[in-house]
Amino acid sequence: MSKTMSIVLASGTIDKIAAAGVITSGAVANGIDVNIFVTFWALMKFRKHDDTVNKLSYDGSEISDFVMKKMAEKHIQGGIEMIRNAKEVGNVHVYGCALMADVMDIKKEDLDPIIEDIIGVGEFVSMTEESYTTIFI
Amino acid sequence: MSKTMSIVLASGTIDKIAAAGVITSGAVANGIDVNIFVTFWALMKFRKHDDTVNKLSYDGSEISDFVMKKMAEKHIQGGIEMIRNAKEVGNVHVYGCALMADVMDIKKEDLDPIIEDIIGVGEFVSMTEESYTTIFI
Amino acid sequence: MSKTMSIVLASGTIDKIAAAGVITSGAVANGIDVNIFVTFWALMKFRKHDDTVNKLSYDGSEISDFVMKKMAEKHIQGGIEMIRNAKEVGNVHVYGCALMADVMDIKKEDLDPIIEDIIGVGEFVSMTEESYTTIFI
Numbered sequence: 001m002s003k004t005m006s007i008v009l010a011s012g013t014i015d016k017i018a019a020a021g022v023i024t025s026g027a028v029a030n031g032i033d034v035n036i037f038v039t040f041w042a043l044m045k046f047r048k049h050d051d052t053v054n055k056l057s058y059d060g061s062e063i064s065d066f067v068m069k070k071m072a073e074k075h076i077q078g079g080i081e082m083i084r085n086a087k088e089v090g091n092v093h094v095y096g097c098a099l100m101a102d103v104m105d106i107k108k109e110d111l112d113p114i115i116e117d118i119i120g121v122g123e124f125v126s127m128t129e130e131s132y133t134t135i136f137i
Numbered sequence: 138m139s140k141t142m143s144i145v146l147a148s149g150t151i152d153k154i155a156a157a158g159v160i161t162s163g164a165v166a167n168g169i170d171v172n173i174f175v176t177f178w179a180l181m182k183f184r185k186h187d188d189t190v191n192k193l194s195y196d197g198s199e200i201s202d203f204v205m206k207k208m209a210e211k212h213i214q215g216g217i218e219m220i221r222n223a224k225e226v227g228n229v230h231v232y233g234c235a236l237m238a239d240v241m242d243i244k245k246e247d248l249d250p251i252i253e254d255i256i257g258v259g260e261f262v263s264m265t266e267e268s269y270t271t272i273f274i
Numbered sequence: 275m276s277k278t279m280s281i282v283l284a285s286g287t288i289d290k291i292a293a294a295g296v297i298t299s300g301a302v303a304n305g306i307d308v309n310i311f312v313t314f315w316a317l318m319k320f321r322k323h324d325d326t327v328n329k330l331s332y333d334g335s336e337i338s339d340f341v342m343k344k345m346a347e348k349h350i351q352g353g354i355e356m357i358r359n360a361k362e363v364g365n366v367h368v369y370g371c372a373l374m375a376d377v378m379d380i381k382k383e384d385l386d387p388i389i390e391d392i393i394g395v396g397e398f399v400s401m402t403e404e405s406y407t408t409i410f411i
Contacts, residue, residue, distance in 0.1 A: 003403060008272070010156055012196040015314055019284055019410070022373060026395035030403070040152055041196035058195040058332040059286040059315035067378070074377045099159060103211045104204070121163035128270060129140060129167070133402060135282070135410040136156070136272040145409070147293055149333040177289055178333035195332040236296060240348045241341070258300035265407060266277060266304070273293070273409040 002091070004033040006127055006134040012041025013057045014068075014079070020137050021082025028090030035131065036083065037124040038115065039097035044104065046080065046096065046112045084114055095119045139228070141170040143264055143271040149178025150194045151205075151216070157274050158219025165227030172268065173220065174261040175252065176234035181241065183217065183233065183249045221251055232256045276365070278307040280401055280408040286315025287331045288342075288353070294411050295356025302364030309405065310357065311398040312389065313371035318378065320354065320370065320386045358388055369393045 005027050009020045020042075024034045038046050045052070056064045077085075086092050096111055096118040108118050128134040142164050146157045157179075161171045175183050182189070193201045214222075223229050233248055233255040245255050265271040279301050283294045294316075298308045312320050319326070330338045351359075360366050370385055370392040382392050402408040 005399075005402075008156075008160070010152070011194070015284070016196075019282075019314065022395050023282070023399065023410075026399035029396040030400050032399065032403070040156065041194065044197065052197060053199050057285070057315065059290075060318065060326060062327050070377050070379075076373075076377060099213075103207050103213060105207075121159050122166040125142075125160065125163035125169065126167050128142075129169070131270070133405070133408040134270040134272055135408055136160075136274050137410050145293075145297070147289070148331070153333075177293065178331065181334065189334060190336050236350075240344050240350060242344075258296050259303040262279075262297065262300035262306065263304050265279075266306070268407070271407040271409055273297075273411050 002031055002033050004035060004131040006124070006131040007034065007036045008124075008134070008136045009036055009038050009042040010040040011137055012045045014054055015056050016137050017042060017045060017079030018076065018082065019079070021077070021079035021086070023135070024083050024086045024092060028086045028092065033091040034086070034093070035124070035127050036092070036094045037097060037121075038094060039100045043096055043100045043106060046115055047106060047110050048112055049110075080112060080114065087114065095124060097121065139168050139170050141172060141268040143261070143268040144171065144173045145261075145271070145273045146173055146175050146179040147177040148274055149182045149189075151191055152193050153274050154179060154182060154216030155213065155219065156216070158214070158216035158223070160272070161220050161223045161229060165223045165229065170228040171223070171230070172261070172264050173229070173231045174234060175231060176237045180233055180237045180243060183252055184243060184247050185249055186247070217249060217251065224251065232261060234258065276305050276307050278309060278405040280398070280405040281308065281310045282398075282408070282410045283310055283312050283316040284314040285411055286319045288328055289330050290411050291316060291319060291353030292350065292356065293353070295351070295353035295360070297409070298357050298360045298366060302360045302366065307365040308360070308367070309398070309401050310366070310368045311371060311395075312368060313374045317370055317374045317380060320389055321380060321384050322386055323384070354386060354388065361388065369398060371395065
């Protein structure tokens, strides 16, 4: 039976969503299943029509343009696309957070179809009980 | 015997403290015990008399006022209150970080009584050994 | 046999690298082995010649100077030095992320010698399978 990793993805910056994508790809490459709970800033970025600013984390805001240029030169995919690709080859499930969806009036049909369902945090926490580790991004 | 989740809460923004509160509530609803180690920016927010700015994460700083308004409309509780409520119905323990308390000259009596004790990181790490997962927020 | 904790260190602010250092020290004090995967903003900070701005997280940017002063008064070490010290007394391994090194044209010789090797995320994820917990900072 394969192991499962759970990821709470709360951050909405390009680099943090990419981190979730890269880790998910690495997990799938090791035959590990992945459950992702998309909430807060990340949930807004998983909307089909997101009109909020795409930016990197505050950590290197002074060199943000330089890093974005490097990422473009190396053709680094967006994090959501990485997760989509990982889902095609592995056992990856992506859920939206019911509380954040309610706060921001986001319906399931407003979200990228990569989001299978909108679930409560209690249901997600019960999934973490069956996971070998859970990370918060 | 019930499982335990450990949380290192280092971030001090409204949304990250709320994330700790929501996850703690979800854990308690599943009969899971929770240990929270409050440090760095979060420890300052757990002071009885905190006079620092309350703000959301940098991720969506351009839409911060809009998100704050939505959270107020939906009567979303503050994260510390969520943890307090979870503590009333479940087995939740909240500790302050001794190193950060020392750096910022914070005494136990300066902190919200939800903080049971000020402990060192070594003691907290030993608690994580008995936990099924540990997350860093 | 000793337990292992895995840490993904993606953040590059002073406080987040210090958090990784403090947790690593606490782990080593408990006889726990630690694997650290240094990526994104953190990898830039582990360069021998890093010329990017050293700053604290956005959370308390209004009181950043005050907190920096307090940390200096209490002689708080930098996070990389804390990890170096922990490595001298415990079983600590530090790896650089191959993808980020490639994006930013960082070679192994550009990095602090505390970085033993540059490895892919798949290899790191396989290490997390043998760890009792993995945290993302």
